[in-house]
Amino acid sequence: MNAKNRTFALGAVLVMCLTALACVNVVSDDSDAWNANAGTYIYMDSDYYDFEGEDCDISERCTTGTIWGSSASLNPTDHPGPPSTEYYLPQWASGTVSYNLIVMDGGGVDIIVDQTDSATVVGTYGLSSDRPITDTVDTGVWINGHYGTKTIYVRSGTQFDLRISDGYSTHNVNLSNNSCGLSVTSTDLGGRITGTLTGNVTISCSGVWATGDQSSATYNIVAVAAPVSYTHTIVYDANGGNGTVSNTVVTDQNNGNTNVTLAANGFSKAGYAFVGWKIGNTVYQPGQTVSVGANASVTATAQWSENTVTATANNISGVSGMSYTNQVGASASNGGSLSYAVKSCTGGTASVNANGLVTYNAPNVSSTTSFTVTITVTGTFSGGSTVVRDVSFTVSVDPVLSFTNAATSGTLSVKGA
Structure with a gap:
């Protein structure tokens, strides 16, 4: 057959x-x-x-x-x-x-x-x-x-x-x-x-x-x-934030570790700034690479730093009928920018420049009087979020000394003498 x-x-x-x-x-x-x-x-x-x-x-x-x-x-x-x-x-x-x-x-x-x-x-x-x-x-x-x-x-x-x-x-x-x-x-x-x-x-x-x-x-x-294809994957965790970041996947023929580039941040968290991706005990920045094994994945967890503003100012005493300056000390975390404004002044007049230097003009008083000046400090952060802090200081104003000498003799008393 x-x-x-x-x-x-x-x-x-x-x-x-x-x-x-x-x-x-x-x-x-x-x-x-x-x-x-x-x-x-x-x-x-x-x-x-x-x-x-x-x-x-x-x-x-x-x-x-x-x-x-x-x-x-x-x-x-x-x-x-x-x-x-x-x-x-x-x-x-x-x-x-x-x-x-x-x-x-x-x-x-x-x-x-x-x-x-x-x-x-x-x-x-x-x-x-x-x-x-x-x-x-x-x-x-x-x-x-x-x-x-x-x-x-x-x-x-x-x-x-x-x-x-x-x-x-x-x-x-x-x-x-x-x-x-x-x-x-x-x-x-x-x-x-x-x-x-x-x-x-x-x-x-x-x-x-x-x-x-x-x-x-x-x-x-x-x-x-x-050829054998292997995947090397980074998964992103918002860690309390909102938004999405797609997994980063590299496909190659490497059955060992491959360097994978970390993605840009796409998450946001109100009142916080993104400061990096944490993998293990190390915090990396977007664009850096991490080593990922074949057909394996690692998790990059978003790290957040709270947006904060601090502000201080010293009190002023013993002024009368003159202009005085007072520097507000302020700082913002996470690279925030600062701006200043006079919120209130209970006596006299006050102004503040872009660097937080306050100019105060004292009023005339008949007796020593204290006035309060309040400055609003605003920190503006990435993404447009803001943090506002008020700082106040007091000004103690003394009366202006004045008299008329109508006699050829007598006694002049000066306060504090």
């Missing part, structure tokens, strides 16, 4: 199997049934057939089913490789992934993925009874026919172990471009390619059927080393 007839025979067997299992549940899978645990299995865009008579989900093991269809894909957000009609294999974050390619009699190719350090992979198996099952964490996809070229995507830097076997009496396995330094072990019925995949490799396969059937076949497998 030649290869074409073998392929037809396999298809006929499949039709008979499906006809006999008319009660089998068929799930039209648009990734719904298989995408809940993306990264640990293969799903098809076409129908999924469970030969045990019940639908499989990610929580159970399907030991005799197969995924059948003309196209297969994985969630492109979780797996490398461009969206296409090629066959995608799942990628794991760590560990060794083995790719077994089993070439069946009749022209079928079954790709099986072994992930020995993961127990959550759903097992799905091909139709052939002689298909080897190596352990409980296999995942496979049936490819109808091995003629032409098939592509698998492998995480760059992953240990690559691809086994090829079939019913040929002779078999040749070659690497047409071995830039990764992979090793090839040939056997009579297949071959094995091992090593760490860091670049794209084309594996050329050819063979002759067993004695009595002189048909031969050739095909290629292209192993594409897909």
Whole structure:
């Protein structure tokens, strides 16, 4: 029987199997049934057939089913490789992934993925009874026919172990471009390619059927080393403020630490000024960088400083009928600017300049009198917020001494003498 007839025979067997299992549940899978645990299995865009008579989900093991269809894909957000009609294999974050390619009699190719350090992979198996099952964490996809070229995507830097076997009496396995330094072990019925995949490799396969059937076949497998993407994220905490600041996310191929630039502040807090982002025990300024690990995040917490104004002024005593000056001492936190205004004056007149220097003109009094001058100090801060403080001081005014000398003799008394 030649290869074409073998392929037809396999298809006929499949039709008979499906006809006999008319009660089998068929799930039209648009990734719904298989995408809940993306990264640990293969799903098809076409129908999924469970030969045990019940639908499989990610929580159970399907030991005799197969995924059948003309196209297969994985969630492109979780797996490398461009969206296409090629066959995608799942990628794991760590560990060794083995790719077994089993070439069946009749022209079928079954790709099986072994992930020995993961127990959550759903097992799905091909139709052939002689298909080897190596352990409980296999995942496979049936490819109808091995003629032409098939592509698998492998995480760059992953240990690559691809086994090829079939019913040929002779078999040749070659690497047409071995830039990764992979090793090839040939056997009579297949071959094995091992090593760490860091670049794209084309594996050329050819063979002759067993004695009595002189048909031969050739095909290629292209192993594409897909770059691994890692995210490094900064999350921002308002720490009692309002507003939003979007996460800063850097995506690269660095599986270690990457420097990520801190965002500008977008939060606000009434009566406070933003003074930086605190990560750990260090306060950083927007625009500075912090080191973030692969697929990790750090939280930058907004730091706030209260807006405050302080003001003082000294009292004045012993003035009479003259102008006097008095300096208001004031300061504002967080770089606030200061302005001054006379709020009240209970006697005489007062004015204040932009620097807080008060000029006081005393009135005439008949006896010592105290007057109060109140100055309003306003601090204006970033964002337009203000803080107002009043400061007061007293002025003690004495009467002006005056007399008329109408006699050539007498006694003049002066207060305080």
